[in-house]
Amino acid sequence: MLITRSAQESHLYMDLHACACGANRFDREHRVEDREGVLVSVYEGVCPECGRARVFEFTFSDDRPVAPPAFGGPEPSQIIDPGEFLWVAKRLSLESGQRLLNTPNAEHREIRPTVAYGAAALEEVIKFLPEDADRIPEERFTSERGRAMYAEDPSRFTRKALTRTLELDRKVLAGIDRFSPPQA
16 A cells, blocks of 8 residues: 555656556546545546556555645655656756746746745655765665666755755745735
8 A cells, every 4th residue: 555645745646657558647536435444545537548447545644734735744755756756846847947937927926836846846855865864875766767867867866956956946936926926
């Protein structure tokens, strides 16, 4: 059974695990089942590409629930590795960066959720850093995508690089809040 820390983490896990045909997304129906005193969050749907049934079942960790865009508490994920989180953060950073460059400041508020989600993914990567280490150990990368991200450039997973990138994301969020405040 997959152990998740939040619905946000469950949805990202499902998005990262494509159907056998390669399709990533599917319309999900959700229900919670009580299985001998254990609550199980069940997501079911049909792949829009090939029609296969898709089912994911999660139990919740003991962490306190977190508000989106956060994925979980202080402990690292048990189902998504640091390379996968960095892949998401990088993809969203590129996407939102392009949109910010091509949108008037007054409209940046619309892009803020994407930037915040990417920053939350980057915060998750940092949780895999041991306190006394300057980089995430290679053995923490358990997925194919995560191992590929690490092999491509291990220097991206140093404390210095991750901290610097997160600081930049936070500056972008602060800039959005400054130049495109929420409407009352």
